[in-house]
Amino acid sequence: MKTILKIKNLHVSVKDESPEGHCKAILNGINLSISSGETHVLMGPNGSGKSTLSYVLSGHPDYKVTAGSVLFKGQNLLSLTPDARAAAGLFLAFQAPIELPGVNNANFLKTAVNSVRKARGQEELDSLKFLKLVKETAKKLSFSSDMLKRNVNVGFSGGEKKRNEVLQMSLLHPSFAILDETDSGLDIDALRVVAEGVKSLKSTEFSSLIITHHQKLLDYIRPDYIHVLAKGRIIHSGGPELSKRIEKEGYSRLLGEFDA
């Protein structure tokens, strides 16, 4: 299988909030390879750097890569702007989706879809074709059309915001998606809908990196690999059985093994 994402010795810092603006190292040498068609899961204690990794891969300007490289489909991902990364096929489902007062959700989705289509050399969708597509996709995700009429994420419940992220993912056809705790705050039915949404994209052309704390989502999605991130590094990798072990033992034993 073709390697889609190759992270090599990635070191990342972020400016802390001190008046001097000191840099604080968050990631200290991440190595990770993901091939097309694979589903990887990233677990780890709070503050270990999971969300930082997702932001760095998506191009958030607050994070500074101090060493290492990231190749996405063979090209230097770190040299691309966030929109170019999305056009290249990378998608980030936000842990805390941003509210955009004054921006209509359907208009935002249409702009995003057509921006990506244009960058990929595909024909842009007119309003009629887009509406047909968005209605069909929203229906599959039990996403009410009322939420398409509202402003992006404004007044949405936690679950609705996450479903909106999955709707965006379905519409943008990424080849690699990072889902940052998309399952958090979801009730059991919403979790099933989100999991179905992710599963529906699963193919040999689609890979994903799922950041989660919970076994429940993994029961639906059935990942290929599980990695544990702690202290800014991947300290342990394994198969799907690893999540059961973590659920039983927590992270302390793995951390102890790593420190030893």
Next chain:
Amino acid sequence: MPNMLTDHKSQNSNSSIQKKSCKNFKKNLNKLSEFLRKNKLPSSKDDSWKYSNLSWLKQINFTYNTQFNYTYLEHWVYTLIKENNLETLPRLVCVNGHIVKPLTTLLDSSKLTVDLDAQPYSDSINNEANFLNEVNLICSDALIEFKVKKNTQAGTILILNLGKPLDSNPIAFHPRFQWILEENSTLSILELNIGEGTYFNNPVRQIFLKKNSCLEFNNFINPSPSSYLCSNFFVKLAEQARYKQFLMTKEAKFARQEVNVKLLGEWSETLFRAIQILNTHQHSDITTHFIHEAPHCTSFQNVKNILSERSKGVFQGKVCVKRQAQKTNAEQQNQTLLLSDQAEIYTKPELEIYAEDVKCSHGATVGALDDEQLFFLMSKGIPYPQAKQILTNAFVVEAIDYITDPLAKEFFNKHLNTEILEGL
């Protein structure tokens, strides 16, 4: 009223109308020169001119040759109304300060009477100590009056206020309008101020709203980048009258919109919203002066600025509540989005309250685009310029939501590209 009423023939020949007009222009030019010689321009010591400077008025040699090319104008007008789906609206076409009769369909309206040589409804406005109003009084050729009869719902009308010099010489014109809405009448005006080349347009609008009448006035100020547009609005409201104004300023090199409102009758209401979207070295000023003279009245002002490059925005808003105006409810807000380190905003909200039982507030905020919102949009594939546009539009779109007139709302949404997808 021949000199204000331009017909097709007069533009294509040396007709008597044109000759007479030229005579008037010369007369007006002399009057203005004399006025400027005798009177000092308002200076920064003048409270209402603290941040805007009229020195260009003396520096630029404005001529009064306000002739225009009719064929060009006709094409311009029909393209404008077609592109904006405004063909169905009764319209008044005013170019370089002249009403162009062949392109105007409003004069035959059964719901509205138009007098092209009216007498002032009230002298009080003529006597206002207001520099540009005085310039207008001296230079305007006539007062054009629009009147909506008692108990009449006059619908929506379109005013095209166009400016275009015939050659490279800058021109100036000073139209003067009077709007009277009789008891229980309603009217909605969509006014587009559009132009090409260098010109100075100094319109004055006197508005009298009788008991329980309602006027919605939506103004689009988008003349040429080298134009100067200074408008004065003088509005007087009788009891239960309602005045709702929306104003969007773009493009002008120098713009000043001065809105003077007097709430004279009980339970009258004024809602004023404005947006200034400026770039390059543009200077745009919105100055308001709302006076509450009767009890139980409401006024609301919200001015939003989006300033890029080296543009300069000004908002001076004054609310004065007289002693007898108990139970007044007045609110004033000014919000600015600064998109450049070189852009400047000058904001001066003022409350002058003499009554005891009132609810008055004012506030001003200045900020930049939210980086997290920008990143969110870009991470979904939207390039930076578009993401920035989406967020700046989002900042002002709320003001458009409050427009009641569906055609005006559609026009402004189309202009800002904030139309909502239909059919969901």
